[in-house]
């Protein structure tokens with residue numbers, strides 16, 4: 001039997017951040033990850049706000065990593081393209097990073113291991129264990145793990161919400177993002193990533209390394225989605241096959257409850273147009289870990305702590321969703337589902 005203060009499911013950025021933060025506070029932590037090794041996956045464009053979080057988690061100075069940096073994004077949403085800068089001082093602009101996800105996931109996992117986190121991989125959580133109404137552990141294909149608190153960081157499929165049959169309502173029409181990678185030369189986005197509206201939705205182009213480019217497309221009507229690279233990248237050598245991911249907006253209101261916290265995409269998903277899914281994953285992982293530490297220190301306050309976490313996550317989702325609705329309302333061909341679905345205007349689910 002494996003007993004830990006914190007049991008975390010999923011070693012993406014949310015799960016690893018939660019594990020590191022818990023271990024930094026002296027808790028015993030187990031981190032379960034179903035895949036045998038870190039994989040290439042989308043999410044390499046990171047906003048400047050990621051830097052202080054990664055430093056707090058103890059990752060070595062990112063400045064020396066040689067990563068591509070950008071001070072904002074080009075937005076082609078109307079007649080005239082505009083540069084949307086992150087901000088900062090004229091002589092010290094804030095800059096984002098392009099960090100391949102496989103590398104980021106490896107860096108975070110190495111840090112967790114160095115802090116003594118028990119990493120079980122490949123290890124798939126298969127069933128939740130409850131005592132009364134409280135989550136107390138999980139069954140996995142590697143045996144039973146018990147935790148005083150379980151943190152679900154399993155990503156967009158929302159493992160724990162499915163296990164507990166928690167509602168995850170949709171706030172958009174069905175949305176499928178397609179994405180791919182190319183090698184070669186393209187001057188189109190060397191200075192900064194571009195997001196470009198078109199008649200079907202939008203497309204995102206970014207340089208992510210020397211001679212390496214990433215693209216993402218979102219069609220507001222999934223039936224019109226396709227796996228072809230955008231015209232600006234057709235001349236590149238396409239690496240691996242293009243893929244698709246369900247990015248329908250959805251959120252689990254009950255993202256904290258007796259014995260559990262839900263973080264990252266497992267708690268809520270907006271499409272990649274928000275461009276800070278990884279930041280939200282890391283920040284919510286750290287916040288849930290903080291909530292676990294507080295719950296262990298002040299057990300009589302656990303309900304108030306769960307309530308505060310739920311409110312923080314739900315407010316963040318609603319704020320982001322309102323911004324996305326504004327962005328899409330200003331699109332030359334706005335999606336039909338913008339009218340008729342909950343707008344979040346009253347800040348409630």
Ligand SMILES: Cc1cc2nc3c(=O)[nH]c(=O)nc-3n(C[C@H](O)[C@H](O)[C@H](O)COP(=O)(O)OP(=O)(O)OC[C@H]3O[C@@H](n4cnc5c(N)ncnc54)[C@H](O)[C@@H]3O)c2cc1C
Nearest residue numbers: 010012013014034042043045125154155264265277278281
């Ligand atoms: C096409 C596309 C482009 C994107 N581009 C960007 C971008 O440029 N910048 C950005 O910030 N965000 C981007 N995002 C969003 C970003 O990828 C996600 O928000 C982020 O990966 C969420 O991190 P996470 O840790 O919550 O989940 P994930 O990264 O999905 O990690 C979840 C982990 O849990 C594991 N797991 C799942 N179930 C189990 C189980 N039962 N047992 C054990 N392990 C399990 C999985 O194997 C996985 O490793 C993009 C998303 C898409 C689809």
